[in-house]
Amino acid sequence: MNPSFQELGLSEERVQQLETLGFTEPTNIQAQAIPHLLSGRDVVGQSQTGTGKTAAFSLPILERLDVNHRAVQALVLAPTRELAIQVHDAVSTFIGNSGLRTAAIYGGQSIDRQIMQLRRGVHIVVGTPGRVIDLLERGSLKLDYVRWFVLDEADEMLSMGFIDDVEKILSQAPTERQTALFSATMPPSIRQLVNNYLNDPVTVTVQQPKAAPNKINQVAYVVPRNWSKARALQPILEMEDPESALIFVRTRRTAAELTSQLQSAGHSVDEYHGDLSQQARERLLGRFRNRQVRWVVATDIAARGLDVDQLSHVINFDLPDSVETYVHRIGRTGRAGKEGTAITLVQPFERRKQQIFERHVRQAWQVLPIPTRAQIEARYIQKLQEQVREALTGERLASFLPIVRELSEEYDAHAIAAAALQLAYDQTRPAWLQTEADATEEELLSPTPKPKLRGGGGSPRREYSGERRGGRSWDNGEGGRGEGGRGEGGRSVKPKLKGGSSSPRRESAASGKKIGSVSAAQESASS
DNA sequence: AAAAAAT
Incomplete structure (x- = not known):
């Protein structure tokens, strides 16, 4: 106290x-x-x-x-x-x-x-x-x-x-x-x-x-050899379906290019960097803060201090230049005691740099392969199920029961429920959810190449297991902590369905005013 | 080497 x-x-x-x-x-x-x-x-x-x-x-x-x-x-x-x-x-x-x-x-x-x-x-x-x-x-x-x-x-x-x-x-x-x-x-x-x-x-x-650990789940997605990062990003975004995200890139040019690509894929996204007029910069931040734009592709102009409430994801499309920049970038999420996810796209030749960052923040990243089509489908099904469970406890359920009663004179109750689910699945499918046309089924199912000549464990899901060094005090905030709640279980591939998906309806948590700490006004105050 | 920051 x-x-x-x-x-x-x-x-x-x-x-x-x-x-x-x-x-x-x-x-x-x-x-x-x-x-x-x-x-x-x-x-x-x-x-x-x-x-x-x-x-x-x-x-x-x-x-x-x-x-x-x-x-x-x-x-x-x-x-x-x-x-x-x-x-x-x-x-x-x-x-x-x-x-x-x-x-x-x-x-x-x-x-x-x-x-x-x-x-x-x-x-x-x-x-x-x-x-x-x-x-x-x-x-x-x-x-x-x-x-x-x-x-x-x-x-x-x-x-x-x-x-x-x-x-x-x-x-x-x-x-x-x-x-x-x-x-x-x-x-x-x-x-x-x-x-x-x-x-x-x-x-x-x-x-x-x-008592109030910084709740940032840190994840590395390994980009397969010969894949462009842009190609790898698409399934990651489909899997994670970020409510709001800052996507960091190294240059203004990449920011502009990636933004157009994501926009043509139908995403709600815009660019933010020093090439824009001051008016455009401030306008964009306004739209991002009001949730009129879900994702922003930015240079390191946005790495430090920028205060956007409830940012669910930070995505390092390009690795940051320094460990300090990494700390500042991921600090855009997990604020005010909320959970956040920091994703970094790592190309095979960047694994050494990745380890340096991991050691610096004294937290191992969860290392994942690019999600497969089947995993993405399974994730959407899982979300649909969660929504159904939620609806089952809701008040509005009663008003739909007469329809079910009428239909059940003709059909089995399971069939009626399944048909309703199918409709929900199809209708809530985001326009941008598509299979990659240029990838073969086999590639999609195992995007991480298995090492051929190099011996050793070729498990695609490797966890960082380096020793933790103490002693650094200034440049990092926190000691090690347990794994975030991202067990692999949630990602197991189960049913394979054709078609679209359900988009999640997340509750928008009200932002309480935590005393003396981060609230909209004061955090600007802070970083 | 790039980004930011004056025009």
Whole structure:
């Protein structure tokens, strides 16, 4: 049990205001970081996504800011525009009616509006490096009175692509300031840089509490030799039937190409990457969050921090570049204590890289062959059965009984039920569920090639069994954990039916507001 | 080598 916000040193007023927002109990990272920040220390904060990092640094800043001095006193930098927007929105919710003013400063948007905002005077700026530098050079943004400097996704901000910009910005801020770095990951190479920017920092590391393990099932689908990944993806999507998914690819071009392929197959999917206009980017995210689009094919622009509620699947169509990126990508799912599935397509030559990732997250992935047509059929039948069981307990059943009574004068009850099932099966079949025309039956039934010359166990379902190494603390959140609930039993091939399938009707769980932890508003806060 | 970030 963490101390209350009040015990952490926040004012009565702020605590009251947090309560009206529904935040009554600090998360671990908040409990650890807030007192240090209030006392003026520099802080390096690491905790998994979805743990309230934004609140951890915003609350102390809000507490100590001088409202009567209308100058930029805090600067927060983030690696993508959308992240800057999210953090800005989160900070805004914590402000209440204190009279504090904030601005989001990022590219792809009218610079004049931002200049106007700055001219009117703001206390907190949240932004991306490019536009911040632009406004510094135009003289519209002044950092002379900055007392807090925060890097969100700090390891990314201190990496090659950003470090020069960050240094340029820092050179204009007073050296007498408080600096905080937050991220879920911190590779050793970046860790070494920290003391260049921070003054005697406190490092605050929060492991995931045992009681609330991160529920991400991690799965590798092995792409058979000579299969394209696009070909392998189709049966995987049919089998998993993701309610909502982020599909990660390495390049913008692949994002565009894969998106058209999936769209022509009839899927509800769109692309998201840096080639799009800012307007298109934000519009897409809106449609994704409202569930108007089920799946999004994205570059690593979406890997970090992006907050989409209830994302059921993350699919790595291309392996990520680094273990850190892997951690951030899969962190888009399994949020707010919900279950999530992270799928990675692994080509035979990538198995070594796969093992490195597995070791890093200290969790073995479930390794599966590409689902066969028969397995996909069986899965749909299974879902149909579940729906029938559910319907049998429903209230509306009674209204259909007279029809059954009438039919049963002529037919056997089993036959009537079977006919009704057949109709349900045919009518709920998704338009895109099709057999692969170019694959032979034999290929479909055993898509994983059996090793010919190489000796050893050729079982298509191999589980990672490497030793688990301890010792890494910074760059990964969690120790090992048991297998997710994805036993192979659920995938056994039983009946083979021709025809379509039933599409699952999943209940949309209401998102409860978990105190101090992830809820829509605050998680933006966090990662 | 690619992605992100200013136009």
